[in-house]
Amino acid sequence: MSSKDSYHHGNLRAELIEAALAAARRSGPDAIVLRSITRQLRVSPNAAYRHFADRQALIDAVAESIQSKMAAAMHERMLSIEAGPPDERARAQLRAVGLGYIGFARAEPGWFDTAFFGVRDGSETVTGDLSARVPPPFELLIDALDALVAAGALSQTRRVGAEWACWSAVHGFAQLVLHGPLSALDDTTVTMFAERTVDDIITGIH
């Protein structure tokens, strides 16, 4: 029991994020509705405003949390790669990053939809720290590409811009699976196409 059921909740900010995480997991970012979440926590609707500037700020916090979980899942998948020739190993790691990205999206569609730049309002200028906050999953990708260079499997000149090609491919595939035509296909077929897509982009960047 972390709540003190008195006037002051004591741990609201954390529990708001947790409840929002649970809601998003079931039904995506639109399920993060302040009134519903505060109701769950037996707290007035406005209580949330003591911890978040507005709804979007809560969503952002949730997104950050999800990104960490996602990076952890991807990292775990990378660990199960046996050693071998450095270049082959580097390529396998990169492959694991891509398949891990897609795998997380398929395993946790609600979370995935919440994690990255959801379709926001049109008149939005991202505030400031554009280059500062790098999503942990993206960092994994950067590292994998750098390792590929270090292993001599990718030239320095071809290295520049490769991250965008890779991220584009896996992110787009995730969208197609979660909300596009690929959602109609059975799991094994989707897995096949996912591997095809990841392998192709890895081949392509060389």
Add this chain to the structure above:
Amino acid sequence: MSSKDSYHHGNLRAELIEAALAAARRSGPDAIVLRSITRQLRVSPNAAYRHFADRQALIDAVAESIQSKMAAAMHERMLSIEAGPPDERARAQLRAVGLGYIGFARAEPGWFDTAFFGVRDGSETVTGDLSARVPPPFELLIDALDALVAAGALSQTRRVGAEWACWSAVHGFAQLVLHGPLSALDDTTVTMFAERTVDDIITGIH
């Protein structure tokens, strides 16, 4: 003047779509709000329900319209490709499809966000015609890939699944540009990375 400013509007369905298109163009799908649009057309909020089952139905109609515009824009870009060796030409066409897709997204971000499977509510099962309605832009991609096979530049076995890899790459890139980190970069740099991504995926599918 297409309106008759009497009790019956006379052309409401079409004008609803048009107004929704204009709103979406400025600020994306969230800007398609029934009350605002019906207000513009000097019509009661419920009037829309005589032509669309609900808000989503209107959005779907708008999306379909945008997809047509998009395919037209992409097609136009393909026309400006001079003749040459069949395989080179086929590859150039495919490249134009990809760059056209991304180009449209950058030129009309609000429309692009509305055109495809926007992040919907979690508890949604797409109703029925999964395989039936193929977005026109996607058809262009299919044709370009088939042409690549016909030109002998892509084997039959490598053909299967190639559309998903290609679509994934360009769609993902569009997301990264519109709502992701790439939005912070200047236009020429983004164009460079777009070309890189498209070229890489085309190389990769072979």
Add this chain to the structure above:
DNA sequence: GAGTCATGTGTACGGTGTTTACATCTTAGG
């Protein structure tokens, strides 16, 4: 000309994010 049906309006309900003013608890300083 009468009646039917498509298409519009009025009113109302339940939901939302957010603001403003006020209540309560915690905690630091004299």
Add this chain to the structure above:
DNA sequence: CCTAAGATGTAAACACCGTACACATGACTC
């Protein structure tokens, strides 16, 4: 220890939203 300040909760209200239901209007058919 007591008090003032600041952090954190509540209450009421506002301005929206999508949508259901009953009713009004007008166009087209027999």
